[in-house]
Amino acid sequence: MKVIVTAPRGKMGKLITQVAASRDDMELVAGIGPKGRDYIGTDLGTVAMVGKELHVPVVDDLESVIDKCDVIIDFSTKEMAMEVLDLAIRHKKGLVCGSTGFSDEEMKRFEDAASSIPMLYAANTSKLVNVMNKVLEFITKTVGEELDIEILEMHDQWKKDAPSGTSKEMGETMAHALGKELSDIAVYGREGVSPREPGTIGYHSLRAGNIPSSHTVFFGGMGERLEITHHCYNWECFARGACDCAAYLANKDPGYYTIKDVLHLS
Ligand SMILES: NC(=O)C1=CN([C@@H]2O[C@H](COP(=O)(O)OP(=O)(O)OC[C@H]3O[C@@H](n4cnc5c(N)ncnc54)[C@H](O)[C@@H]3O)[C@@H](O)[C@H]2O)C=CC1
Numbered sequence: 001m002k003v004i005v006t007a008p009r010g011k012m013g014k015l016i017t018q019v020a021a022s023r024d025d026m027e028l029v030a031g032i033g034p035k036g037r038d039y040i041g042t043d044l045g046t047v048a049m050v051g052k053e054l055h056v057p058v059v060d061d062l063e064s065v066i067d068k069c070d071v072i073i074d075f076s077t078k079e080m081a082m083e084v085l086d087l088a089i090r091h092k093k094g095l096v097c098g099s100t101g102f103s104d105e106e107m108k109r110f111e112d113a114a115s116s117i118p119m120l121y122a123a124n125t126s127k128l129v130n131v132m133n134k135v136l137e138f139i140t141k142t143v144g145e146e147l148d149i150e151i152l153e154m155h156d157q158w159k160k161d162a163p164s165g166t167s168k169e170m171g172e173t174m175a176h177a178l179g180k181e182l183s184d185i186a187v188y189g190r191e192g193v194s195p196r197e198p199g200t201i202g203y204h205s206l207r208a209g210n211i212p213s214s215h216t217v218f219f220g221g222m223g224e225r226l227e228i229t230h231h232c233y234n235w236e237c238f239a240r241g242a243c244d245c246a247a248y249l250a251n252k253d254p255g256y257y258t259i260k261d262v263l264h265l266s
């Protein structure tokens, strides 16, 4: 599988390049950086600190190299994601997008793309987070009606979006398990909201230092509480998952795929 990675100097793009370079089933054919950076035209292996040259360039124009690849892996920004999506559709290339912070309209554009390309969107590519989602679904279906559900997500000081894409997916999973839409029951921050309205899902975002990613869901009952937490120690689990998602798209027909398909969690 021939792969293009965007943003190879970003936290995720760098790690994804390193993981892809170590896999026998992947060949990196280019990296895409922003215009004006001094590393444009230099070697992807050097830019992404792979530890060796890969003899493929980092360019600032995806369209000039897109026909060399089977799949693009894009963890960059929501603005760049829309440009990458348009080019992937125009050149009929598979796309794994892991960026977050999209509006409902932008998410719909990913879904619509599935009619012409293999499209995989995943707000979180960690295996354990996706297993946690199944656990949340089970708990909510079983006892969710009687409990107060609150989500606390923690990330580094640089993260651009809040709440995290992962916490939105967790909220959606639990809302659907209750037979509801998240938009009808989500409450963002509890300041000034007292007493607590039953049947809602509360959101709390904390940003500090270089916390890579933590998500806790609190199920509050009377006299007892259940907490389910995922912590990652660094971003490597997401990079491995991103490459697994790209490998999954090999020879796939156009369609909308999720990481649940990759991990057999559907
Ligand atoms: N799905 C998942 O499991 C995960 C998703 N993410 C998401 O991935 C995204 C990126 O996260 P980080 O790597 O932490 O951010 P980052 O800020 O470290 O990297 C973003 C990179 O995008 C590059 N970029 C921006 N515009 C560009 C353009 N026009 N052309 C080429 N490159 C461009 C920047 O130069 C920067 O290097 C975020 O939306 C984040 O929420 C992060 C971790 C895991």
Ligand SMILES: O=C(O)C1=N[C@H](C(=O)O)C[C@H](O)C1
Binding pocket: 100, 123, 124, 155, 156, 159, 163, 164, 165, 166, 167, 212, 213, 214
């Ligand atoms: O920006 C991050 O770091 C992460 N972003 C994703 C999100 O918004 O959920 C996934 C993970 O939490 C790391």
